[in-house]
Amino acid sequence: MCSVVGYVGKNLSRSFVMEGLTRLEYRGYDSAGFACLHPQDHRVIYTKSQGGVSNLLKNFEKSPIDGFLGMGHTRWSTHGVISTENAHPQFDCKKMISIVHNGIIENHHELRLSLMQAGHIFQSQTDTETIAHLFESLLTTHKNIKDAVVGLVNRLEGAYAFAILMTPYPDMMLVVRKRSPLCIGSGDDEMFIASDMLAFAGKTNKMLFLPDESFAFIRKNSIELFDFKGTALQPHFQIVDIPWTSDMKQGYEHFMLKEICEQKRVIQDTVNKYRAQEHEVYQKMGLVAQQVKELQRITLVGCGTSWHAARVAQFFFETIARVRVDVGLASEMRYLPFFLEKNSIAIGISQSGETADTLEALRFLREQSVHTIALVNVPSSTMVRETRGALSVYAGPEVAVASTKAFAAQVTALYWLAHKIALEKGLINERALKTAENELLVAAEILESAMDQYKREIVQKLAPYYAQFKQALFLGRHISYPFAQEASLKLKEISYIFTDCYPAAELKHGPLALVDKEMPIFIFSILDPVIYQKLVSNAQEVKARSGHLIAFAFEGQKELIELADTAFVIPRVNPLLGPLAMTGLMQLFNYHIARVLNRPIDKPRNLAKSLTVE
Ligand code: F6R
Numbered sequence: 199m200c201s202v203v204g205y206v207g208k209n210l211s212r213s214f215v216m217e218g219l220t221r222l223e224y225r226g227y228d229s230a231g232f233a234c235l236h237p238q239d240h241r242v243i244y245t246k247s248q249g250g251v252s253n254l255l256k257n258f259e260k261s262p263i264d265g266f267l268g269m270g271h272t273r274w275s276t277h278g279v280i281s282t283e284n285a286h287p288q289f290d291c292k293k294m295i296s297i298v299h300n301g302i303i304e305n306h307h308e309l310r311l312s313l314m315q316a317g318h319i320f321q322s323q324t325d326t327e328t329i330a331h332l333f334e335s336l337l338t339t340h341k342n343i344k345d346a347v348v349g350l351v352n353r354l355e356g357a358y359a360f361a362i363l364m365t366p367y368p369d370m371m372l373v374v375r376k377r378s379p380l381c382i383g384s385g386d387d388e389m390f391i392a393s394d395m396l397a398f399a400g401k402t403n404k405m406l407f408l409p410d411e412s413f414a415f416i417r418k419n420s421i422e423l424f425d426f427k428g429t430a431l432q433p434h435f436q437i438v439d440i441p442w443t444s445d446m447k448q449g450y451e452h453f454m455l456k457e458i459c460e461q462k463r464v465i466q467d468t469v470n471k472y473r474a475q476e477h478e479v480y481q482k483m484g485l486v487a488q489q490v491k492e493l494q495r496i497t498l499v500g501c502g503t504s505w506h507a508a509r510v511a512q513f514f515f516e517t518i519a520r521v522r523v524d525v526g527l528a529s530e531m532r533y534l535p536f537f538l539e540k541n542s543i544a545i546g547i548s549q550s551g552e553t554a555d556t557l558e559a560l561r562f563l564r565e566q567s568v569h570t571i572a573l574v575n576v577p578s579s580t581m582v583r584e585t586r587g588a589l590s591v592y593a594g595p596e597v598a599v600a601s602t603k604a605f606a607a608q609v610t611a612l613y614w615l616a617h618k619i620a621l622e623k624g625l626i627n628e629r630a631l632k633t634a635e636n637e638l639l640v641a642a643e644i645l646e647s648a649m650d651q652y653k654r655e656i657v658q659k660l661a662p663y664y665a666q667f668k669q670a671l672f673l674g675r676h677i678s679y680p681f682a683q684e685a686s687l688k689l690k691e692i693s694y695i696f697t698d699c700y701p702a703a704e705l706k707h708g709p710l711a712l713v714d715k716e717m718p719i720f721i722f723s724i725l726d727p728v729i730y731q732k733l734v735s736n737a738q739e740v741k742a743r744s745g746h747l748i749a750f751a752f753e754g755q756k757e758l759i760e761l762a763d764t765a766f767v768i769p770r771v772n773p774l775l776g777p778l779a780m781t782g783l784m785q786l787f788n789y790h791i792a793r794v795l796n797r798p799i800d801k802p803r804n805l806a807k808s809l810t811v812e
Contacts, residue, residue, distance in 0.1 A: 199225045199807075200286070200300040200301075201218075201223070201272045201393045201394070201397075202392065203215050203393070204267075204390070204391035204392070205269070206416050206417060207418040208387040210264040211268025212232065214268075214390065214401070215269060216251065216255060218270070218390070218392055219270045219272055222272065222392065223801070226275075227249070227801050229246065229284070229285035230249070230272045231244060231273075231286045231298070232271075233363060234363070235267045235363055235365065242294065242296040243265070244263070244296060245257040245258070246282050246285040246286070250272070250801070269296075269363060269391070273286060283322045283323075286299060288324055288327040288329075290330040290334035291334060294366065295364050296363045299325075300393055302812075303329065303354055305354070306328045309353065310327075310331075325356075329354065329358075332354075336349045344424065347413050351376065351426045357377035358374070358375075359373075360373070370417050372416075373391055373408065373413065376411050377557075378554075379579075380407075380408045382405070382416065383398040383402040383405055389421070394808070396595070399440035403437050403439050406434065411426045413426070421433050452598065452793075453800045454598035454785075454800055460593075460594070460603050461646070461781065461782055462646040462782075464592065465610045465778070467592040468610040469639060469642075471592050472611065472635075482589055484585075484587030487622055490619055491622050494521065494542060495543075497525075497542065497563065498524070499544060500527075500547035500548060500556055504547040504608060506680050506681070506683050506684035507609050509679075511609065511613070511616070514613050514615075514774060515612075518620045528556040531562075532558055536562070536566050538567060544560065546581055547574075549608075550808040551577075552580055555809070557581060558812060569586050570584075571585055571587040572589070573590075573611060573612070575596060591610070597800065599801055599805050599806065609778050613638060617631045638778070640775075644769050645778065647769075648768045648779070652786070660787065660790075665795050667717065668716070669716070670695055670696075670697045671709065671712065672700075672721075673700055675732060677774060678776060678777060681784075688785060689788040692789065692802055702732075702736035702737075714743070721750070722777075723776070724773070730758075737749070741761050748764045750780050752771075752776065753767055753768070753769050754770070766783055766787075
C-alpha cells in the first residue's frame with residue numbers, strides 16, 4: 199500500500215515527514231515524494247524519485263526544499279508503472295494543488311476522459327492525478343472550498359485517504375478519508391497526519407482517527423471536521439501510546455530475523471495476557487457466556503499468512519470445541535453466496551487490522567447480520583473499530599513485510615480460544631484449559647530450541663545448498679497442510695524461488711509428474727499415527743522417483759527421517775501444536791535461503807505490508 203505523511207505547524211516539516219515515511223515504508227517502496235508550500239511565496243515545491251525513501255533523501259542534497267506545511271508519500275503502484283512521473287505528489291494543471299493519496303479511485307478512467315475533454319492536461323498514468331484536476335475544476339464552480347470538497351467526494355468512487363496542499367491556503371492542509379486509514383496527531387502548535395500513527399509515535403499520543411467518509415481542514419492549532427454531506431463533526435481525540443524506539447532492529451541484520459527470534463516471548467506474552475483476561479474475553483468479543491455455550495458455527499476470514507493461521511485454527515475449533523468452522527479467503531468469500539446460520543460468529547484474522555480484503559469481508563458478514571469479531575495485532579486498527587468485538591494478539595510491532603511472529607501469536611490465541619469455548623460448552627474442565635496453556639508454552643520452548651539446534655547447519659551448509667534451486671514443492675497432510683502452505687508462501691515471497699503446495703496425497707493425482715532431482719520437496723510431518731503412516735507412503739512415492747526430500751519431522755519418526763535427504767527433527771508436542779513448534783525452524787531456513795540469494799528480505803519486490811486496497 200501507499201503511505202501518506204503530513205505536517206502542519208510551527209516547525210519546518212521535512213524532517214518529520216521523512217522520518218514518518220521511513221517508519222511507514224513497509225506500506226510501499228516503489229517510489230517516494232515530498233511536497234511543501236514555500237515559506238515565503240507559498241508556491242508548491244516538491245521532489246520525487248523512484249525507489250524507497252533513501253533515494254528521495256539523496257534529492258535533498260541538490261534541492262534542500264522545506265516548508266511549514268509539508269507532506270510525503272511512498273507508493274505501492276496500482277495505476278501506472280513505477281516511475282518518477284507516477285510518484286506522488288500529483289498536481290492540477292497549474293500546480294496550485296498538490297496531492298498525496300493512498301487507495302484506488304475506481305471511476306478514474308471516466309473522470310479522466312471528461313476532464314481531458316474539458317481541457318485538463320495530465321502528466322501521469324495515476325488515478326490520483328484525476329483527483330487534483332477534478333478538484334481544480336470544482337474550485338472554480340463552487341462558492342467555497344468546503345462545498346468543493348463535498349462535490350469532489352460525491353464524484354469519487356473507491357477507497358481513498360489523501361492530503362492536499364494548495365497555494366491559496368498557505369496555513370492549511372485538507373485531508374479526506376473513505377475506507378482507507380488516516381489519523382491525525384495533535385501536538386503543541388503542530389499537527390501530524392499519517393496513514394499509520396507509527397509515523398508520529400514518540401511525538402504525540404493525542405490521536406484522532408479520522409471517521410470514515412469525512413474530511414478535515416487542518417491548521418497548526420485547529421481542526422475543522424466534516425462528514426461527506428458537509429455537516430460539521432466534533433473531533434474526538436484519544437490518548438494512544440505506541441511503543442517506538444529508533445533502534446527497532448536491535449542489532450539484527452533484518453527485521454524478519456529479529457521477529458522470528460522473538461516468537462518464544464510472543465507466545466508467552468499471548469498466553470499470559472489471555473490467562474490474565476480470561477474473565478473478560480467474552481465481553482471483549484461482544485458476547486455473553488450463553489451465546490458461547492450455544493455457538494454452532496464460526497466463520498474465520500483472512501488473507502495470506504493470516505488465512506493460513508485460520509486454516510490451522512479450523513482444526514482447533516472443530517476438534518477441541520466441536521464447533522463447525524468455515525474458513526473464507528477474504529477476497530473471495532464476499533462474492534460467494536452466504537448461508538446465515540443461527541448461533542454463529544465470524545472472526546477476521548489480521549496482523550495489521552487494515553487489510554482491505556478482510557475489512558470488506560467483515561463488512562459483508564456484518565451486513566448478513568453475523569456477529570463480527572476482529573483478531574488483530576494492532577489494537578488501534580480500523581478492523582477493531584468496525585467490528586462488534588475484538589481480541590488482540592500480542593506480537594508487538596511487526597515490521598518485515600513477511601509475517602512471522604504475528605502468525606505464531608494468532609495460532610496461540612486461537613488455540614487458547616478454542617479451549618475457552620470448549621470449557622464454556624462443558625466439553626473440557628478448567629484443568630484442561632491450564633494444560634492447553636502449558637502446551638503452548640512447551641511449543642514456544644521447542645520453537646526456539648529447534649532454531650538453536652539447527653542454526654549453524656542452516657547457515658553454513660543447508661541454506662547455501664538449497665538456495666541453488668529454482669523451484670520447490672511443499673507437502674503436508676491434515677493440520678500440516680495449511681502449515682506447508684504458509685511455508686511455501688514464506689519461501690516464495692522472500693527468496694523469489696517458485697514454490698507450490700499440495701496436500702501430500704494429491705501428489706499422485708498430478709504434481710508427481712514434476713518430481714525430479716531439480717526440485718526439492720519439503721514435507722511437514724504430523725503426530726497422528728495413522729495420518730503419519732500415510733504421509734510416509736507419500737514420501738516413499740517421492741523417493742521412488744528420485745525426488746529430493748526435506749522433512750520436518752518429530753522425534754521417533756524413523757521412517758520419514760530415514761527417507762529424507764535432509765531432516766529437521768524436533769521434540770513431540772500436542773499433535774495440534776506441531777505447526778507452531780515447527781514455525782521458527784521453517785521460517786529461519788527460508789530466511790537464510792533468501793539471505794544467501796541476497797534478497798531485500800524485509801521489503802520483497804512488489805509487495806507491501808499493509809494492503810489497504812482490494
Ligand atoms: C505474508 C504476509 C501476507 C499477510 C496478508 C494479510 O508473509 O505477510 O500474506 O499475511 O497480506 O495481512 P494482515 O494479516 O495484516 O491482514
